[in-house]
Amino acid sequence: MTDKIVFSETQKFKQWWLWLILIGLNGLLIFGVSKQVIGGEKFGDQPATDTTLLFITGFVFLLSILFFNFRLETRVQTDGVYVRFFPFHRSFKYYSWEVIDRCYLRSYRPIGEYGGWGIRTGNKGNALNISGNQGLQLEFNNHDRLLIGTNKAKELAAVLDEIRGK
Structure with a gap:
């Protein structure tokens, strides 16, 4: 250049509904991890294994970070x-x-x-x-x-x- x-x-992505979904999912999954993995109580009617729950939580968290870093730059x-x-x-x-x-x-x-x-x-x-x-x-x-x-x-x-x- x-x-x-x-x-x-x-x-950057600023759609409120997108961030509401991502924050809601992260909050729900962190609650599930704290209840099941840390607290020892099963999370949900058909709980996932601790490993699966941790994997899904990590995936959604990384997806949220990816969306946060998306940017379209035009010059x-x-x-x-x-x-x-x-x-x-x-x-x-x-x-x-x-x-x-x-x-x-x-x-x-x-x-x-x-x-x-x-x-x-x-x-x-x-x-x-x-x-x-x-x-x-x-x-x-x-x-x-x-x-x-x-x-x-x-x-x-x-x-x-x-x-x-x-």
């Missing part, structure tokens, strides 16, 4: 668009203006077009999104498409207009 950054956005620079979905992309993926045929903002239906949020493939190409229904649509010279979700559509639109003017 050598050229000037003209737009930068970092998004628009004078030489192109950089994007990464951490922790799946360790480094930024770079799309130069030369390989981008069209670039515009659009509204989209995350579930209807791509089946939800995250790293997705749908009937309109690939998507990287975390929340909302606004995105930067990239159409490439090879006819591939990539939608990058944004929560700063107005700011990004102004940057794209400025770049198109140059």
